[in-house]
Amino acid sequence: xxxxxxxxxxxxxxxxxxxxxxxxxxxxxxxxxxxxxxxxxxxxxxxxxxxxxxxxxxxxxxxxxxxxxxxxxxxxxxxxxxxxxxxxxxxxxxxxxxxxxxxxxxxxxxxxxxxxxxxxxxxxxxxxxxxxxxxxxxxxxxxxxxxxxxxxxxxxxxxxxxxxxxxxxxxxxxxxxxxxxxxxxxxxxxxxxxxxxxxxxxxxxxxxxxxxxxxxxxxxxxxxxxxxxxxxxxxxxxxxxxxxxxxxxxxxxxxxxxxxxxxxxxxxxxxxxxxxxxxxxxxxxxxxxxxxxxxxxxxxxxxxxxxxxxxxxxxxxxxxxxxxxxxxxxxxxxxxxxxxxxxxxxxxxxxxxxxxxxxxxxxxxxxxxxxxxxxxxxxxxxxxxxxxxxxxxxxxxxxxxxxxxxxxxxxxxxxxxxxxxxxxxxxxxxxxxxxxxxxxxxxxxxxxxxxxxxxxxxxxxxxxxxxxxxxxxxxxxxxxxxxxxxxxxxxxxxxxxxxxxxxxxxxxxxxxxxxxxxxxxxxxxxxxxxxxxx
Amino acid sequence: xxxxxxxxxxxxxxxxxxxxxxxxxxxxxxxxxxxxxxxxxxxxxxxxxxxxxxxxxxxxxxxxxxxxxxxxxxxxxxxxxxxxxxxxxxxxxxxxxxx
Numbered sequence: 001x002x003x004x005x006x007x008x009x010x011x012x013x014x015x016x017x018x019x020x021x022x023x024x025x026x027x028x029x030x031x032x033x034x035x036x037x038x039x040x041x042x043x044x045x046x047x048x049x050x051x052x053x054x055x056x057x058x059x060x061x062x063x064x065x066x067x068x069x070x071x072x073x074x075x076x077x078x079x080x081x082x083x084x085x086x087x088x089x090x091x092x093x094x095x096x097x098x099x100x101x102x103x104x105x106x107x108x109x110x111x112x113x114x115x116x117x118x119x120x121x122x123x124x125x126x127x128x129x130x131x132x133x134x135x136x137x138x139x140x141x142x143x144x145x146x147x148x149x150x151x152x153x154x155x156x157x158x159x160x161x162x163x164x165x166x167x168x169x170x171x172x173x174x175x176x177x178x179x180x181x182x183x184x185x186x187x188x189x190x191x192x193x194x195x196x197x198x199x200x201x202x203x204x205x206x207x208x209x210x211x212x213x214x215x216x217x218x219x220x221x222x223x224x225x226x227x228x229x230x231x232x233x234x235x236x237x238x239x240x241x242x243x244x245x246x247x248x249x250x251x252x253x254x255x256x257x258x259x260x261x262x263x264x265x266x267x268x269x270x271x272x273x274x275x276x277x278x279x280x281x282x283x284x285x286x287x288x289x290x291x292x293x294x295x296x297x298x299x300x301x302x303x304x305x306x307x308x309x310x311x312x313x314x315x316x317x318x319x320x321x322x323x324x325x326x327x328x329x330x331x332x333x334x335x336x337x338x339x340x341x342x343x344x345x346x347x348x349x350x351x352x353x354x355x356x357x358x359x360x361x362x363x364x365x366x367x368x369x370x371x372x373x374x375x376x377x378x379x380x381x382x383x384x385x386x387x388x389x390x391x392x393x394x395x396x397x398x399x400x401x402x403x404x405x406x407x408x409x410x411x412x413x414x415x416x417x418x419x420x421x422x423x424x425x426x427x428x429x430x431x432x433x434x435x436x437x438x439x440x441x442x443x444x445x446x447x448x449x450x451x452x453x454x455x456x457x458x459x460x461x462x463x464x465x466x467x468x469x470x471x472x473x474x475x476x477x478x479x480x481x482x483x484x485x486x487x488x489x490x491x492x493x494x495x496x497x498x499x500x501x502x503x504x505x506x507x508x509x510x511x512x513x514x515x516x517x518x519x520x521x522x523x524x525x526x527x528x529x530x531x532x533x534x
Numbered sequence: 535x536x537x538x539x540x541x542x543x544x545x546x547x548x549x550x551x552x553x554x555x556x557x558x559x560x561x562x563x564x565x566x567x568x569x570x571x572x573x574x575x576x577x578x579x580x581x582x583x584x585x586x587x588x589x590x591x592x593x594x595x596x597x598x599x600x601x602x603x604x605x606x607x608x609x610x611x612x613x614x615x616x617x618x619x620x621x622x623x624x625x626x627x628x629x630x631x632x633x
Contacts, residue, residue: 409557409558410558412556412557412558413535413558430616431615431616431619434586434616434617434619434620435619437586437588438586438588438589438620441556441557441588441590442588442589445557445590493624493625494625494628495625496628496629497596497599497600497603497629497630498600498603500596500629502593502596502597502600503589503593505589505592505593505624506588506589506590508624509589509620509623509624512623512624513623
């Protein structure tokens, strides 16, 4: 047994097998080690521990009595299972041994505010965190990625935590993936396609409603930046900045927070969002502000710096940013686009100036020149701008959670495919999936048959998935004749085949298999809602 | 998206179904069943390849069962757990002979 002291902290190396045969001897050894002085903290290093029986676990419990903050580190996965099964992982800090990974010679494929992403082999990438004590951060990112996935945003979730030198990394599976930066770098002709996909994802993010309390509010963050700026702006400008940020209404929709082309990946034909640790809720102008920085703000003095970051030129970045804004705002009117850009620049410069000042930028000649330029621009923008709000009709966005389709039976397969695609993201059992499919078919076919008869009309199918409780809600909206299918009498399912009528089973099955079915007629629309707990 | 295979053996007829039995595909099966039952006393549905049955499919089964009650027997075999659930909820487990 190896023991080592670090000031008052005692580290005890556990080795081999600990069972009833040697437990007493080991406990004596440990007590001997503590004879000279009483440690303020005990760490059990389980790097060489292969097995521990309940006799061994009891030693740990006795040790912990006098040292409640005892922790166990470097635990092999077999042994970790024992600690987990016996509830030790809940009682004390038990840390797994992390696989060691090297990224020497690996390609950097992404970079975010808190770390960099490298490809370690054909199928896997590792994100290395800048913060050496990143376990909480990793946990946070895993949680928000999971939340985003459940809410319908395609993303990758890490499956392993590793050590890269002294830093922590999390490993993701990312096969045959290429970042949008890479695509723009290799294939500049694809810029319009990239803009289309990039904006489609952006709108999807911005139309995703986040349950209360799940993500930080970006408005709070930007308010703190605006407060910081009070000391560095003329009083009038500072006050105006603060008032304009205050005036941005609360918004429960998601924003990514670091949405640039290195954080969007094309995997086969699927577009995936990565680097989720900055996920927040808030008004889209906050997102546009950080996007402006990623393409222009950071590089306004040193245009070449963007090459090493994005892999494409400042000119390409400018073009991409302008086309993105045009597409996002659905306009070609340059005056409209530039006016929203100005609002984004206000947020962007505010963040850049604060960031640079906090990093000592005022003491460095080049940095100071940058800060002065940004400040001058910001003051001018504040003079001519009165609001950060802009026309942004996200209602018309056709995200994949809203399907607007002609209500004819031939479209049943399209409706099914749409619903199943959304269910896939949650992962539900075959049984639930079939029940949901059946319910969707019954309701949709009902609308096809009766809502507009003998004419034709459209129906909207909306799928919403929530996290707690894990449940899916499907809403059908049509503008046909008021018709409540729930009023239909239930068939008597105890009758024999000959006594039973053919038909009438559909709605009955829906009522039996869903957890809630509601109908309402409102503003000329039939609204039918299905809820299924998963 | 429903494949229907018919195996005729004297007065015995077997339908082997593969795919989904829903609003779109049920009329095809209904048509096949209706036009094939002449002289059949033994009707079998093999569901081993069937992934899904909605009420439109149940209607076809019920109408076939009604016909066969008058002239022989009908059996549904190789039913998946998920489809068995549907039969249980709708009382079809009591009406159909499921093997």
